[in-house]
Amino acid sequence: MIPYGKHHIDEDDIAAVVDILRSGLLTQGPAVESFERAVAEYVGAKHAVAVSSGTAALHLAALAAGVGPGTTLITTPITFVASANAGLYAGGKVAFADIDPDTINMSPAALAETLAANPDTKAIVPVHFAGLPCDMPAIKSLADKAGAAVIEDGAHALGASYPDGQRVGCCAHSLMTIFSFHPVKAIAAGEGGMITTNDDAVYRRLLRLRSHGINKLDDPFVLEDQAYTEGVQNPWYYEMQELGFHYRITDIQCALANSQLRKLESFLERRRVIVKRYDAELAGVRNLSPAQHSGRERSGHHLYVVRIDFDSAGISRPKLMTALRERGVGNQVHYIPVPMQPLYRAQGSEIALYPNARSYYEQALSIPLYYDLSDSDQAHVIEVFKELLG
Numbered sequence: 474m475i476p477y478g479k480h481h482i483d484e485d486d487i488a489a490v491v492d493i494l495r496s497g498l499l500t501q502g503p504a505v506e507s508f509e510r511a512v513a514e515y516v517g518a519k520h521a522v523a524v525s526s527g528t529a530a531l532h533l534a535a536l537a538a539g540v541g542p543g544t545t546l547i548t549t550p551i552t553f554v555a556s557a558n559a560g561l562y563a564g565g566k567v568a569f570a571d572i573d574p575d576t577i578n579m580s581p582a583a584l585a586e587t588l589a590a591n592p593d594t595k596a597i598v599p600v601h602f603a604g605l606p607c608d609m610p611a612i613k614s615l616a617d618k619a620g621a622a623v624i625e626d627g628a629h630a631l632g633a634s635y636p637d638g639q640r641v642g643c644c645a646h647s648l649m650t651i652f653s654f655h656p657v658k659a660i661a662a663g664e665g666g667m668i669t670t671n672d673d674a675v676y677r678r679l680l681r682l683r684s685h686g687i688n689k690l691d692d693p694f695v696l697e698d699q700a701y702t703e704g705v706q707n708p709w710y711y712e713m714q715e716l717g718f719h720y721r722i723t724d725i726q727c728a729l730a731n732s733q734l735r736k737l738e739s740f741l742e743r744r745r746v747i748v749k750r751y752d753a754e755l756a757g758v759r760n761l762s763p764a765q766h767s768g769r770e771r772s773g774h775h776l777y778v779v780r781i782d783f784d785s786a787g788i789s790r791p792k793l794m795t796a797l798r799e800r801g802v803g804n805q806v807h808y809i810p811v812p813m814q815p816l817y818r819a820q821g822s823e824i825a826l827y828p829n830a831r832s833y834y835e836q837a838l839s840i841p842l843y844y845d846l847s848d849s850d851q852a853h854v855i856e857v858f859k860e861l862l863g
């Protein structure tokens with residue numbers, strides 16, 4: 474079976490992890506900080522905070538943006554549930570802004586409507602879907618007017634860039650950006666996430682929240698009589714001033730991620746080549762077209778998503794998915810719109826309010842795209858589509 478996505482591990486990655494295992498430090502050692510510095514430098518942000526997953530990154534970012542009871546977090550219906558769940562974890566409500574059918578990203582016009590209906594919005598979470606950057610200047614200007622923070626969900630978009638050439642993660646249009654290093658993403662840490670920001674206070678808060686809410690760096694202590702003896706800080710003393718979490722990542726994971734990051738440019742280049750070939754060779758397949766139309770030259774190409782007009786093709790999606798799998802071609806649907814999930818329906822969300830998300834969902838299919846996809850395997854995928862759709 475050719476999967477729809479897969480990580481690539483080479484001998485350098487294995488050696489990097491083995492080195493850490495021999496180093497005596499499995500967690501909270503130098504690999505975490507060096508990975509943070511490497512990502513911050515790569516994307517062009519002042520700070521980076523590595524955490525245990527992209528989901529943990531979203532949770533902490535929502536808290537740092539001020540989401541809590543009586544406030545709202547707005548995201549897109551077409552994303553993994555984690556982008557929305559961050560608002561619920563933080564104790565807030567979640568609202569959705571429909572997608573733009575050309576990019577499958579949050580539509581600024583729809584965001585304006587959702588903001589008007591939710592004046593208590595504290596955070597907006599646009600998702601760079603499949604790696605294609607959102608219209609950030611438009612989203613940022615709406616957020617500024619509403620007094621809301623922007624948290625970019627860049628889980629698909631490490632290595633992608635905006636039209637001005639800056640990389641996703643630089644936070645030129647947001648307070649924070651999050652990334653995921655789950656194996657199917659641009660680089661793998663096993664599990665892992667990162668938050669980048671240019672804001673010093675947010676950075677400090679994220680460091681605390683990542684580790685139980687315990688004071689970090691030179692944060693001032695509340696209980697000075699406990700913290701100091703004759704003006705000198707007590708060597709054992711630590712202070713927890715708010716409730717945080719254990720969302721730390723290990724050195725083992727960061728050693729792997731550091732080694733993977735060094736290969737990111739070649740990963741991206743191979744993905745671009747595969748995408749170009751699909752674009753060219755699937756162009757003649759009836760009732761099928763790439764889901765995203767504009768801005769793809771700057772995408773991180775996490776997924777290759779096609780839209781298929783199943784009615785005109787005379788085959789249902791389940792039948793096509795099964796036929797593809799029978800011929801060794803893995804495929805998946807990204808994503809079931811979050812407002813359709815029972816938990817969000819129970820909270821009053823209705824897919825009918827997001828017609829672009831609904832019609833995209835009815836037609837979407839992700840097909841194999843990853844660094845190690847060979848030319849001959851890609852040729853097989855293309856042949857199978859031609860056979861099944863004509």
Ligand SMILES: Cc1ncc(COP(=O)(O)O)c(C=O)c1O
Binds near residue numbers: 553600626628652654
């Ligand atoms: C858009 C998006 N955001 C967030 C996440 C969560 O990342 P993680 O799996 O590292 O928790 C994912 C994971 O698939 C995702 O696709």
